[in-house]
Amino acid sequence: MSYVKALKCRECGQEYEKTAKYVCEFCFGPLEAAYDYEKIKKDISREKIASRSLNIWRYRELLPVEGTNYNTLEEGYTPLIKADRLGRELGMTNLYVKNDCANPTHSFKDRVVAVASTRALELGFDTLACASTGNLANSVAAYGARAGMKRYVFIPSNLEKGKVIGALIYDPNLIGVNGNYDEVNRLCSEVAGKYKWAFVNINMRPYYSEGSKTLAFETAEQLGWKAPDQVVVPVASGSLLTKIWKGNQEFMKVGLIPEKKIRVFAAQASGCSPVTTAFKSKTDTFRPVKPNTIAKSLAIGNPADGYYALRTIAETNGGAEMASDPEIVEGIKLLARTEGIFAETAGGVTIACLKKLAESGALNKDAVTVAYITGTGLKTQEAVADHLKSVTVIQPNMEAFEAAHLVPA
Numbered sequence: 001m002s003y004v005k006a007l008k009c010r011e012c013g014q015e016y017e018k019t020a021k022y023v024c025e026f027c028f029g030p031l032e033a034a035y036d037y038e039k040i041k042k043d044i045s046r047e048k049i050a051s052r053s054l055n056i057w058r059y060r061e062l063l064p065v066e067g068t069n070y071n072t073l074e075e076g077y078t079p080l081i082k083a084d085r086l087g088r089e090l091g092m093t094n095l096y097v098k099n100d101c102a103n104p105t106h107s108f109k110d111r112v113v114a115v116a117s118t119r120a121l122e123l124g125f126d127t128l129a130c131a132s133t134g135n136l137a138n139s140v141a142a143y144g145a146r147a148g149m150k151r152y153v154f155i156p157s158n159l160e161k162g163k164v165i166g167a168l169i170y171d172p173n174l175i176g177v178n179g180n181y182d183e184v185n186r187l188c189s190e191v192a193g194k195y196k197w198a199f200v201n202i203n204m205r206p207y208y209s210e211g212s213k214t215l216a217f218e219t220a221e222q223l224g225w226k227a228p229d230q231v232v233v234p235v236a237s238g239s240l241l242t243k244i245w246k247g248n249q250e251f252m253k254v255g256l257i258p259e260k261k262i263r264v265f266a267a268q269a270s271g272c273s274p275v276t277t278a279f280k281s282k283t284d285t286f287r288p289v290k291p292n293t294i295a296k297s298l299a300i301g302n303p304a305d306g307y308y309a310l311r312t313i314a315e316t317n318g319g320a321e322m323a324s325d326p327e328i329v330e331g332i333k334l335l336a337r338t339e340g341i342f343a344e345t346a347g348g349v350t351i352a353c354l355k356k357l358a359e360s361g362a363l364n365k366d367a368v369t370v371a372y373i374t375g376t377g378l379k380t381q382e383a384v385a386d387h388l389k390s391v392t393v394i395q396p397n398m399e400a401f402e403a404a405h406l407v408p409a
């Protein structure tokens with residue numbers, strides 16, 4: 001039994017059946033899952049959630065699947081770390097890091113793919129597909145394998161080795177397209193029109209995108225059933241940012257956490273910053289860009305949910321920042337050195353932007369702040385490899401160790 005009444009157009013409100021449909025026939029607006037919140041409010045409670053397994057399905061009433069036959073690898077309930085050491089460096093007194101590297105394929109994409117693949121199985125699909133900037137490829141390949149589905153995964157051909165091997169190991173059909181993500185996505189829209197496949201981020205997008213809300217749900221639960229004051233979120237398509245906001249609103253609406261105004265901040269790379277650039281130039285019209293950044297996972301020049309991300313930032317009195325490639329590398333190193341977390345380039349973007357937003361005063365330094373670290377550094381090692389101290393190689397004896405002068409005299 002599901003609490004989703006229908007798929008509903010975000011623009012004109014037209015309702016549709018809960019099939020693999022993603023765009024409104026009347027106005028071309030995106031479709032979104034519409035829930036019966038009154039009913040959820042009656043049925044859900046903190047105690048009920050707390051009694052369930054530590055994965056995203058503990059919030060099942062607010063996820064768009066019908067049954068309980070989940071396609072799961074135990075995604076979610078990742079650590080929320082109080083980041084005091086990093087906070088001290090940035091002058092922040094109430095900083096947390098949500099470490100979503102701790103997912104089955106080491107990025108937050110496992111949340112969205114768990115939901116999309118579960119719904120795809122419910123709708124009778126036998127093939128799982130996606131257009132990916134890297135992490136989604138890993139996740140679709142793994143969750144498709146877990147479900148025994150056929151898998152078609154499309155990526156830009158120039159991705160990092162860790163992302164390519166991290167997909168290939170699950171034996172999908174991996175298609176490297178000679179072009180950037182926006183070109184991969186255009187091709188996939190055509191393919192999705194022709195073949196009866198579940199493209200998680202195209203025709204399954206209304207279900208897929210809902211999975212990101214679980215990051216907000218967990219954060220609130222882990223903070224002791226309250227929302228943070230401000231969040232910093234990496235942005236590619238803009239879906240994650242809008243859904244973190246939506247997740248918080250839903251928790252308030254069904255009475256699980258007290259009402260609060262949350263400020264939402266976007267983090268992008270300077271080499272691909274359509275959302276941040278639009279925000280800073282105070283316009284709501286996007287100029288699509290050709291990405292050029294080491295943060296390949298965020299390299300979407302024409303973001304599908306960019307408009308909604310921008311609106312969320314503006315309406316919550318939030319903000320947006322961007323980070324250059326050297327700043328991204330410094331961000332990765334800063335998080336690793338202070339908190340022991342090795343993030344990928346998207347995490348470098350988040351930490352670099354967090355630093356800038358704190359320094360500029362855009363962020364309140366004493367408010368409860370959560371920075372979302374959405375993927376692991378082990379997949380993007382080439383980004384930092386040339387920026388680290390080297391190994392001290394010695395002969396296996398005490399004289400050699402002491403001659404290396406690693407211990408202060």
Ligand SMILES: Cc1ncc(COP(=O)(O)O)c(C=O)c1O
Nearest residue numbers: 135236237238239240297374375
């Ligand atoms: C590690 C990481 N963080 C953040 C994002 C941004 O997600 P969205 O496209 O929902 O904005 C992505 C997207 O691929 C990603 O791989």
Ligand SMILES: [Zn+2]
Nearest residue numbers: 009012024027
């Ligand atoms: Zn419409």
